Amino acid sequence: MTDNMIHWNLGADRIVVLTMDDPGKSANTMTEAFERSLRETVDRLEAERDTFDGVILTSAKDTFFAGGDLELLMNAGPDDVAMVSAGLDAYKASFRRLETLGKPVVAAINGTALGGGFEVALACHHRIALDKKGSQLGLPEVTLGVLPGAGGVTRVVRLIGVVPAVLNVVGQGQRMKPAKALQVGIIHAVAATADEMFAQARAWIAANPDAAQPWDVQGYKIPGGTPASPAFAANLPAFPANVRKQLKGAPMPAPAAVLAAAVEGSQVDLDTAFAIETRYCANLICGQVSTNMIKALFFDLNAINKGASRPAGIPERQAQKVAILGAGMMGAAIAYVSAVAGLPVVLRDVTVEAAERGKDYSRKILDKSVAKGRMTAEKRDEILGRILATGEIADTRGADLVIEAVFEDLELKKKVIAEIEQYAAADAVIATNTSALPLERLVGSVSRPKDLIGLHFFSPVDKMPLLEIISAETTSDETLARAMDFAFRIRKTPIVVQDVYAFYANRVIGAYADEALSMVAEGGHPASIEQAATQAGFPVGALTLMDEVNMKTTLKIRRGWQELDGFVDSLGGPVQDRMVEEFDRPGRLHGKGFYDYAADGTRLALWDGLFTEYYRPEVEIPFEDMKERLLFAGAVEAARCYEADIVGSAADANIGSIMGIGYPAWTGGALQFIDQYAGGTAGFVARADQLRDRYGRQFEVPEGLRAVAGAGDAYA
Incomplete structure (x- = not known):
């Protein structure tokens, strides 16, 4: 041989x-x-x-x-x-x-x-x-x-x-x-x-x-x-x-x-x-689709999961005690994934009763696993035994990883973070679970800014694989490394993003959703807009998604983003304003949004008001334009984030878009979509310019992408 x-x-x-x-x-x-x-x-x-x-x-x-x-x-x-x-x-x-x-x-x-x-x-x-x-x-x-x-x-x-x-x-x-x-x-x-x-x-x-x-x-x-x-x-x-x-x-x-x-x-x-x-x-x-998917879901994903963004030369250090402050939906779910990973957890709320209700989240999931024969009762009890539900802040003493998971209210977050410092370990990582608020607004609440970091979990936490780790200018490399070690321990795929309002994934999903709402405002048929999203490869329609995440939350994020330089407004914003404030239809949690819902939460039909308030039969948006507007809106925003170093690598941008917002996997991610478009980057820019001229400046590509296209190179 x-x-x-x-x-x-x-x-x-x-x-x-x-x-x-x-x-x-x-x-x-x-x-x-x-x-x-x-x-x-x-x-x-x-x-x-x-x-x-x-x-x-x-x-x-x-x-x-x-x-x-x-x-x-x-x-x-x-x-x-x-x-x-x-x-x-x-x-x-x-x-x-x-x-x-x-x-x-x-x-x-x-x-x-x-x-x-x-x-x-x-x-x-x-x-x-x-x-x-x-x-x-x-x-x-x-x-x-x-x-x-x-x-x-x-x-x-x-x-x-x-x-x-x-x-x-x-x-x-x-x-x-x-x-x-x-x-x-x-x-x-x-x-x-x-x-x-x-x-x-x-x-x-x-x-x-x-x-x-x-x-x-x-x-x-x-x-x-x-x-x-x-x-x-x-x-x-x-x-x-x-x-x-x-x-x-x-x-x-x-x-x-x-x-x-x-x-x-x-x-x-x-x-x-x-x-x-x-x-x-x-x-x-x-074919192109397998090229896209192999690049993203094997090479990009493996690079991230092998710690490509983890600071080099820092020994692995796993948390020994996790304190989670706030036992609401997010805090309860973070406690669950931490306990399943074998970590001792203190789940603290203002009362022990509130904390126990948070622990019930874990009980329900684990009881279901036992009932289906996937887990023994002994294993369930072992996992539940790792979660201490408490109303006493003193029970968090010695925690070397603190995760604040209270409501998205800046003053409340400041108060909770300031309170925990005297109980946590002297070198504890102090993390805030925020979906939009920059860390720079919280830095003044801690005596050790180098230990402060952001952990943006996606809901439902036990199912969504992505974790956005927000590193501020003051965050030390050791803190970032320890946060990534925690992410790997709880089997999340971490991407590292910079400390700006709404971070990366929410900016991309916001652009996608805004474009769908713009089409509603233009008079497009709501059912066609939903169909365009799924035929483009998104897991659910954009209106369905908005109902699921709740428009009270997304509207608050959007308004915060709107105050910043560089925000590109669209026709979709007023639609969301009216849905929340005029029609009182913020989403599924409240039983009414773009869709009507049964008492048990089952989604029924699109709300009739969409047709009386917005739909105009004489408006014809080509179906191919509908699909590409949704894909391009997310891709252009991802390119803006990439050029502004909000997201550190093309791999992070691609995986973050697929795992965080459901950007279609067949594309290989938002940046890979740009590179693989017919005609390459030049073809993408030409089509984006066409969409800009027809539908608005939200399709204006960043200058760096235009230069790459002019040179005939790949973007990412």
């Missing part, structure tokens, strides 16, 4: 242990060198078939196999379809030779195996996974805009059937713990220890000397049938309808391609199914 990426060890028991080990990387991936090693290893297996009775495939890394070479996939373009297809087919050929070797082959999955890494295991006759903490199995390619193209779709369909494959494995890209993968049916066994895993593998080889894949056994039929079956065919139209419902019209081709590859592949022989899978996968890989 030309390299040693797959080590060969033939034991006295006549079992070959193949150990994958890329010497140049911390994880095994589908590189050209690995493909060559795999091919040469299969050559040797075939040549020396008579010298062994079975094969165990495992890994020398902490993980089994990390999957495809995402840098290669991200950089593939329309001219690379033939090259990408050939690469996929090369893996398929080696995997097919492995599974038709005539000897039993077992995958001893000693850690995470995702994507191409799990496709390696699928080419084995038997799969045993080590029950290792943090280990994940599955085929998540669809979440990056592609599909499992090295046999993954085809084999999973033949293993468990079209419907379970699409719903539980390839259609939504679920990542599973070994126990769940066993339940779904994509592995055969789970082992508690590595020794047990290898013992099981050897025993299975001994018991199955003539092992073959199910689809290579005479008389095999795909579980659950194929479209040739009348019962299956009768239900088939529901599947594309469900995909359309899931995507809401967003331009994301991967889910539809996965479904097509699964259904089409189930109706033909294996080799033809492989060819169908390759065709769909290569076209996705070489």
Whole structure:
């Protein structure tokens, strides 16, 4: 062999242990060198078939196999379809030779195996996974805009059937713990220890000397049938309808391609199914959407989660006691995520009864987990035991991380922060959970400004993955580092933003929402505006979003922002003013907003008043303009923040927009949308200028972007 990426060890028991080990990387991936090693290893297996009775495939890394070479996939373009297809087919050929070797082959999955890494295991006759903490199995390619193209779709369909494959494995890209993968049916066994895993593998080889894949056994039929079956065919139209419902019209081709590859592949022989899978996968890989999603959701996200913005040279330091001041919705939820992460929490409010009501937030979530069998009662009690609900400020004594989470009232925040200093540890990090107020307005309330930092959580805290960390001019690097350590501990993705009013995410979401409200003011049909948002790829319509976050809050933020230099006003502001102050319809919490709501909070229809007050049938805003106005409004504001150093990196800007405000994932984020627009940055600026001339100066791009476009360069 030309390299040693797959080590060969033939034991006295006549079992070959193949150990994958890329010497140049911390994880095994589908590189050209690995493909060559795999091919040469299969050559040797075939040549020396008579010298062994079975094969165990495992890994020398902490993980089994990390999957495809995402840098290669991200950089593939329309001219690379033939090259990408050939690469996929090369893996398929080696995997097919492995599974038709005539000897039993077992995958001893000693850690995470995702994507191409799990496709390696699928080419084995038997799969045993080590029950290792943090280990994940599955085929998540669809979440990056592609599909499992090295046999993954085809084999999973033949293993468990079209419907379970699409719903539980390839259609939504679920990542599973070994126990769940066993339940779904994509592995055969789970082992508690590595020794047990290898013992099981050897025993299975001994018991199955003539092992073959199910689809290579005479008389095999795909579980659950194929479209040739009348019962299956009768239900088939529901599947594309469900995909359309899931995507809401967003331009994301991967889910539809996965479904097509699964259904089409189930109706033909294996080799033809492989060819169908390759065709769909290569076209996705070489398209722009997968480039955007891989860049943002893998490379940008990994850079952030590895601490790219964390000050260098400062040792990790985790909080030992967290004091949360204010047990309202935000404080209660912050207490929950902190306790789940194993941190002792003091949840303090003005009375113990108010604090206990805050603790009830955790009780309800944990009780639900126990009821669904996801957690034991003992584990629930252990987590709840970490939260001390109290009305006594003295109970916060010694806390080394304080998080103020009271109402968005400057004077109240000043009072609470000033009060805590005498009780907190001498070097405690003092954080304010604010959605808009700059830290500079609070600095005078603390004796140690270097320890003051902002933590902007997004609601609901237990579900939203982003955390904006606001670093003021006075904030020390050590305080910033400790805040990021806390973010990682509670499993949030932190982006670092500068200390300006409304920070980054709220400015971008404000621009997006304002543009939707401007279209309402212009006389556009409210339902069309909502549809434009979802077809652009936003998770919900802009009017729905405004109702959810409550317009009393957003109006207050908007007015504070309006007082500052650089604020770009729009027609949308007066709409929000009237909704709150004239019509008394601030949102879902109050049972009335842009939508009407049932007593239980269920959203009903759009409010009739929108049509009598604003809608004008003679106004025609082109639907494509509607979609692009929403996308461009957020992107232009993100560019302004980027040029003003409000957000420190393009990665932070992209991930902050996707995870914080639901900017469409297919774009790769607000700044990536600029770079990937048809015609590049020049095309984006030309279209922005067109929108500016038609609809207003909110589409005026910053000078830095215009200069980049003029030079024909990428912006971020």
